[in-house]
Amino acid sequence: MRRAASLALALILAGCSAQPLRDTPTRANIADSTLPPMKTFAAPRPSAPVRSNGNIAADFLSLHFELESGRQLPVFTRFETPITVRVTGQAPPSLGADLSRLLGRLRGEAGIDIRQVSGGMANITIEAVSRDDIRRALPQAACFVVPNVSSLEEFRRERRSQRTNWSLLRDRNRLGIFVPADSSPQEVRDCLHEELAQAIGPLNDLYRLPDSVFNDDNVHTVLTGFDMLILRATYAPELRSGMTRAQVAAALPGILARLNPAGAQVAPEPASATPRNWIDAVQTALGPGASASERRAAANEALITARRQGWTDHRRAFSHYIAGRMLQMTDPEAAQQEYGTALHFLAQTPGTELQRAYVITQTAAYAIASGDGATALRQIRPQLAVAERAENAALLSTLMLLQAEALDLTGRHDRARAVRLDSLGWARYGFGSDWAVRSKMQEVASLNPRKRLGG
Template sequence: MRRVILPICLMLGACMPGTSADMPSRAATHDQSTMPAMKRFSAPRPVPPRRSNRDIQRDFLELSFQLESGRPLQHFSRFEQPISIRVTGSPPPTLIPDLNRLVHRLRTEAGIDVARVRSDTANITVEAVPRSEIRRHLPQAACFVVPNISRLSQYRKARHSRITNWSLLKKREKLAVFIPNDSSPQEVRDCLHEELAQAIGPLNDLYRLPDSVFNDDNVHTVLTGFDMLILRAYYSPELHSGMTRAQVARRLPAILSRLNPAGDKIAPRYASSTPRAWIRNIQTALGPGARSAQRRTTAREALRIAEAVGWTDHRRAFSHFALGRLTQSTDPDFAQDQFVIAEQFYKRTPGTTLHRAYTASQLAAYAIAQGRGEDALMLLTPYLSTAERHENAALLATLMMLRAEALELTGRVAEARSVRLDSLGWARYGFGADWAVRAKLRDISALSPLKGPNG
């Protein structure tokens, strides 16, 4: 199961100088009853991996021969026949187009023989159900994948049986992916990418990966160039179901040299493994169920572990980012310092441009709250194209809404109005319902001192 961590990166409410109900806003003073059409991304532009094949070999083995819990897998498993996917339940209107787009990418970028079908004998069933039904079975999950069943109604009985035990699986033939049908279009799409990638390929997540959806930090939400390389290697003809780790390891160097020759010329970085204690603290800090004080305590402990391990990569940055996000409401100046430190570590780590876009949104929100419009514009401008390239409509809409507030602070009112209007189409895809879009507008508008009681 994936998508357990809350999307804290886009929750800017704690930066606000007051509650949104008390603050006049652009959304409240302009007629938003008719929203513009939802915007969708065009052709994908994945960034090729820029890492050593020796590092990627290690990543492949740990992704393929270990579960997220840390439990080792004895055998390599995959589909050994063309993969068919069908959709059941009550899919929202955006699900089928997004699934078709993903299937096309898997065929063209990963070279996997996969197709969407209507037959009830499909290998993978994507069942679209209410979010409450998913939470009834797995309270912490937004979506999940299970082997050897085809309906959510079968899951409770089969949950603790051998048929749904991933560690006993030697060959994949039938799986089910359960997707919420009442979440935002982006959340539905993100679940499709993450769960189908797991249904077809590796079962593990690694926090040390800066450029992958196989990472529970949820920074990347659509399959990346690295992910497509992993999946292409996963279905290379040199491998087959039932192989041991040692057997796969012997064949991987030649496979990666053939698929990613540039990786043979890059020196390995040998990133350290991620301690389970850090993972537990991060999941408690950012996942559902914990009280605010406990979240802050575990975020501080995660940072302590990151410092003790000596990390200087994106995991150290993420530790500061998480602590900053969780302390915004109690100590905004301290939180700002954490975001600044996070940016410093991200800047030193290759492949973290998207991470820096999230940090820029927090730093810009703080600048806007202080009336520093020009500073906010400098922070935001480089990352609009980043959000678009990584197909993150929620992040793109947030950056554009922040940019509109910064433009108003600098007196560019007409330009601000145009940018704000343009953001709404992306917001409809990223946040879903019109009320959610208006709520995001109110929250970000309330950051500006121009919108305060005397503004």
């Protein structure tokens, strides 16, 4: 399930929050524009997972045999036949190309027999509906996937029945995915990646995963190398629907040795579960509906829990990032200290380059607001390639807009104009409508003290 208020950056993403139906996995009409044409990404460049096969096997079991609510699933399920996908509803112009690209990746990287059909029944129906329709069906969800339905109308009729209960599923034959037709192209694409991956693969999300879309922090927005390995293992010939956790666990070492031989050379790392009180605190602090005091209390609870757990990974960093978010308006200097601590822990955690890029939008914005363009440029430059590789146009365009302001502060006005213009094509993909793009431009420009003072 993609959440309606993203747990990533204030400047970057808006995406899902508290779980409406606890066991339901969830994650644009483009007007004529006077802005430059929308840009799209070229060939994907996913990074291979850097963890041991022992850790990946444990991740696989948690992803496939647990739901986000913590409920255990009795058996493994997947599609046992070639998978067909069709699109219905009011699909925005970008959806077709992004879906074709995703299906190509699933065939090439995960080895899954999946194809799009233009008519008739399909195993998976992707229905493009309005955000309001989605919220009426599942309040606070941005998009979601349900078993044994092919339309939102059918889901409304069957939502209380056993047919739509994931915990009762024993095999997969027909599923419905519901995505917002009136969101930005990137939000639609992100929904396609997360919901289609959960339609054909694991249903759970795990905060302990630093390099996966199967993580409620919404940092990764397209399927990663780790995700493709998990999906390829899901469709390994050694597995079949109906297998128990113990049976799958027995088969995984051989499967992963074949699919990921590099992981056999990596020593396993101790892994800790993510306690429910930390998850609840994070979702209260960054999700909708809480008061300012409730958010601050929740952020403090998340940080206390992270310290008690002894974490030194991206979850500890995320806790400090949240604390910085809560302090940003009232004590910006203290917020920067929290962001610095977050970067310290991220530097110790492999595979967290994208998380670091997110935090640096905050530290670079502070440097710009302080009139220090040179520091902002040093921070921003390495992150541009990270955002591009992650195919995150919202992040990339924001970094470029920040870069333009930093260039202005250092007197390179021509270069600033060129970077700002170049950012707009990415912003159109990341943020969608002209008004959203212009709003983002104004938001970033307002950081520049010379512009605030009319200089």
